[in-house]
Amino acid sequence: MNNIVLFNYARSTAAYRVRIALNYKAIDARLTDVNLLAGEQQQSDYKSKNAQGLVPALETPQGVLGQSLAIIEWLDESYTEAPSLLPGDAWQRAQIRSLSYAIACDMHPLNNLRVLKYLTEQLGQPEQVKTSWYHHWLAQGFDKIEATLAGGNYCIGDTLTMADICLIPQLFNAHRFEFDLSGYPKIQKIEKHCLSLSCFKAAAPEQ
Incomplete structure (x- = not known):
């Protein structure tokens, strides 16, 4: 899997979560900033990718995925080289x-x-x-x-x-x-x- 893009805002709590997960999993993702204070998350070009109009969103070869916990679980299941973020029984x-x-x-x-x-x-x-x-x-x-x-x-x-x-x-x-x-x-x-x-x-x- 490649061509991973994270639509990101630096101070977004939810985007921060996904950045940590990407780093932990050593996934090379390109960050594209979406300025929440300027309302860029509500602009049509962004909402055409993520209809929820929120960050983060992760663009993958399979499509765009929103919601940070869903993204983290997808990363965890898709990139298994690093230890799991949901370990145990x-x-x-x-x-x-x-x-x-x-x-x-x-x-x-x-x-x-x-x-x-x-x-x-x-x-x-x-x-x-x-x-x-x-x-x-x-x-x-x-x-x-x-x-x-x-x-x-x-x-x-x-x-x-x-x-x-x-x-x-x-x-x-x-x-x-x-x-x-x-x-x-x-x-x-x-x-x-x-x-x-x-x-x-x-x-x-x-x-």
């Missing part, structure tokens, strides 16, 4: 998915750009209300995640999984919005370890 894989979904489906949608812009632009809420909203839902999510973690270097088991790939970008945004993470020692331990790995370093938004 059926129970462990279910645990990995459960934590990944808690972050990507419960936390992230309440804090993404579309929702925050709607709060301030359509509903006329001031910045402090937006920040309070953001912090409330981060706390709701991180409280539950911290309670489920065993305290190791990774979310599930002894190796990198899709759950870690979901957690670290969510923490990047938490830092951006100056959310206090001091009450989450197990989460902080995972963050420190993962950010020392090359696949995370190369995927960081500042890169």
